[in-house]
Amino acid sequence: MQPTFQVQPAGNVTVIEQAEGLVLVDTGGSPGAGRRVVETVRRLSPKPVKAVVITHWHGDHPQGLSEILKAWPAARTIATRATQSHLRTAKTMNTPAAPDAVANATLQKSLQDFIPNVRRMGEEAKTAEEQAGWAASERLLRQYAVDMDGAVTLSVSEGFDTRLDLPDPQTPVEVLHLGRANTDGDAVVWLPRQRILVAGDIVVAPVPFGFGSYPSDWIGALGRLRAMDFATLIPGHGPPQRDRAYVDRLVAALADIRAQVKPLADSGRTLEQVQAAVDPSRQMQAFVGDDPWLRRWFRQYWVTPIVASAYKEARGVPIVQSLRGE
Numbered sequence: 001m002q003p004t005f006q007v008q009p010a011g012n013v014t015v016i017e018q019a020e021g022l023v024l025v026d027t028g029g030s031p032g033a034g035r036r037v038v039e040t041v042r043r044l045s046p047k048p049v050k051a052v053v054i055t056h057w058h059g060d061h062p063q064g065l066s067e068i069l070k071a072w073p074a075a076r077t078i079a080t081r082a083t084q085s086h087l088r089t090a091k092t093m094n095t096p097a098a099p100d101a102v103a104n105a106t107l108q109k110s111l112q113d114f115i116p117n118v119r120r121m122g123e124e125a126k127t128a129e130e131q132a133g134w135a136a137s138e139r140l141l142r143q144y145a146v147d148m149d150g151a152v153t154l155s156v157s158e159g160f161d162t163r164l165d166l167p168d169p170q171t172p173v174e175v176l177h178l179g180r181a182n183t184d185g186d187a188v189v190w191l192p193r194q195r196i197l198v199a200g201d202i203v204v205a206p207v208p209f210g211f212g213s214y215p216s217d218w219i220g221a222l223g224r225l226r227a228m229d230f231a232t233l234i235p236g237h238g239p240p241q242r243d244r245a246y247v248d249r250l251v252a253a254l255a256d257i258r259a260q261v262k263p264l265a266d267s268g269r270t271l272e273q274v275q276a277a278v279d280p281s282r283q284m285q286a287f288v289g290d291d292p293w294l295r296r297w298f299r300q301y302w303v304t305p306i307v308a309s310a311y312k313e314a315r316g317v318p319i320v321q322s323l324r325g326e
């Protein structure tokens with residue numbers, strides 16, 4: 001299977017069947033995606049959705065929740081306490097908690113204004129991979145604008161700190177926080193009987209996301225994740241994984257960034273100087289090879305933001321959660 005990459009990311013949605021209903025992990029990245037999730041779930045099973053777990057606050061995971069709850073208003077909604085609070089604040093979410101015509105028009109305008117830039121990038125692209133990537137991005141953004149019309153962000157009603165259980169005779173579910181990683185409140189979902197682990201954006205392929213992340217804690221969380229006896233790992237983006245090779249690659253990449261950034265930061269260089277001095281070529285080759293489209297996004301969605309986080313960590317500057325990752 002060829003790795004895919006979406007400029008406007010759309011997180012995986014996982015459906016788990018228990019005796020008395022279904023558990024959803026994440027909801028799609030927009031109300032439109034949420035409506036398609038509802039249709040898909042109804043084709044899979046006549047059972048109601050009894051619980052929805054949101055793995056973290058990044059919009060491509062919770063933005064379908066409003067539509068899921070229209071279909072199943074009695075569903076429990078669950079996230080870590082940190083994620084629960086981010087879902088309630090404008091610092092992290094780009095849509096309001098209740099319908100707001102002005103906010104909706106502003107978001108729609110920003111999306112429409114962005115589309116010509118994407119088209120121009122496609123016209124200027126030199127390789128077939130990049131031209132195809134930009135063309136797909138333009139189609140996706142047009143769909144995203146339609147799907148986001150009228151979007152609201154709902155928070156969850158139940159927050160937990162380290163563990164929340166959803167018992168069941170056949171398919172017990174454990175919702176766990178393994179420590180700060182991609183965000184300060186990542187949840188993973190563990191099915192101990194089936195040995196399936198739903199990782200959220202702690203594991204994302206082919207290009208990991210590094211915005212506002214915690215490199216040192218992330219390595220710790222991946223160590224705990226790696227020690228779990230999973231047969232299948234469902235990443236936040238990308239196809240299911242059957243072994244630990246990608247997890248190991250991710251740990252090595254985080255360790256490499258930290259090892260490069262620390263001496264540079266300690267020597268008093270600015271973030272800009274550190275960004276210029278870090279050499280990501282070995283990890284870039286390991287993750288995306290020579291594909292020019294993926295190399296562009298590996299730098300933009302991974303190297304640049306994770307170097308910024310490693311720099312803050314080395315300087316003792318707190319990493320905060322915000323829409324812009326600043």
Ligand SMILES: [Zn+2]
Pocket residue numbers: 009010011058060061201236237
């Ligand atoms: Zn995501």
